[in-house]
Amino acid sequence: MASAPIVTLISTYEQAAAAAQALTRYSTLILDCEGQDFNRPGGVLSIISVGTYPPSEIVYLFDVLALQDKENPLLAPLFCLLSDPGVGKLVWDGRGDFLELWLTYGVVVEGILDMQLAEVIRRPAYMKSHTLNYFSKSKAVMRDLESNPHLLDGIQRLVGLDHCAGILRVLDECGGEDPAVTTLHETDGGSMWLNRPLPPMLRDYAARDIQLISRVSDVILPRVDMEQLREASARYMRVYPTRELKEAHVPLELSKFAPLDVIDAPPPGTPAYPCARCGRMLSLSCFATREPTAVAEGAEREPDASVQDQGPSAGHRWRWTMCRLCVLIAVRKSEAQMESWGWSLVP
Ligand SMILES: [Zn+2]
Structure with missing residues (x-):
């Protein structure tokens, strides 16, 4: 001792x-x-x-x-x-x-x-479930993770x-x-x-x-x-x-997680985009993204006028307006503002 x-x-x-x-x-x-x-x-x-x-x-x-x-x-x-x-x-x-x-x-x-x-x-292997345990009580989150396991990439609960x-x-x-x-x-x-x-x-x-x-x-x-x-x-x-x-x-429950883009920083000069929930400026890897055609086929569309005017265009990707961490927490908490989400064109 x-x-x-x-x-x-x-x-x-x-x-x-x-x-x-x-x-x-x-x-x-x-x-x-x-x-x-x-x-x-x-x-x-x-x-x-x-x-x-x-x-x-x-x-x-x-x-x-x-x-x-x-x-x-x-x-x-x-x-x-x-x-x-x-x-x-x-x-x-x-x-x-x-x-x-x-x-x-x-x-x-x-x-x-x-x-x-x-x-x-x-983090030792026996602690790996610590992050997933936070989300596993929510069936909606688990469904999202089943269809896209990459949503959890780099997300670590403290x-x-x-x-x-x-x-x-x-x-x-x-x-x-x-x-x-x-x-x-x-x-x-x-x-x-x-x-x-x-x-x-x-x-x-x-x-x-x-x-x-x-x-x-x-x-x-x-x-x-x-x-x-x-x-x-x-x-x-x-x-x-x-x-x-x-x-x-604190009420967004973000302080329970290692912030994105902190443990592994994007290279200098990497463009950053705002998350509509936490307000942080983050690299594209922190967002769910889709090819233009994938969005064109889907029903979801960013309500923002500038995006609707442009529509999906070749060579551009779309990103979810909230970072992956915010999406998972908000789905788990069934937050009301989830309705205002959408896709945003990456310039
Ligand atoms: Zn966020």
Whole structure:
């Protein structure tokens, strides 16, 4: 069993500078953030947890509420560390942390290695059914997949940190999640993270997340191509540039899946097309497509006037107006807006 790390709360600018200086000895860190209404409009960043790796001997909890002056020069060493692409940052679903650090401090975190994405990239065979299990309850989706199995190409359902740690059998080393904190998160959106002094149970909760990321990384990291993970993670961080967009995607259930065009990026210069449901600009491989004749024979037609005017033309393909991921989720949820779908001519 791994020994517990030394956890230090950092609540003065002088301490922040000293802690950042101590962390410069490490080429890889573990990063995690906590806060109220994280990634929702009005969200507040409370704690930046930074652990050393390997192993997670030291955990610093930077108290953002006590370190609000982003112009204070004593925060510069910490910002330098976060924005240094040469220092790897192991995270678990770092999208929210990346966004909140940008909105709070104007810092773009570089060198991120997202272990949630790494799990997807090197997913073991026994986890392959995880994605299909989400859709298999819907007969309509299964019918669609039967007629076109390629709809599922590249679509991967994510797992949570505790779930992954359980699968990898490293959960016991870190102890169970504190049910009191989990309940508070669910009932009040995490306002407890604004309490000072920081309650001991929250300090333990933050430190445990760092421990969990560390243990999970021990297992997954040796299996992945670091350069591929680094590039995919950078794309993953940029999927949600605003809290509003992140919140809008929650009811669409998109946050349960690895975003398309993130693990494997289209080559530079590849044309991108908008999805009518998620609004993301995606490469053609993310859409169901048909040859012009196939559409001409079918009854479905894009209601958009410009498309109807042109009609199917030789040499052009048609694409479904929603990305494959959105189509499958919307069919599973029997969304009302499904009626407005159609085909769109690819220029
Ligand atoms: Zn979409």
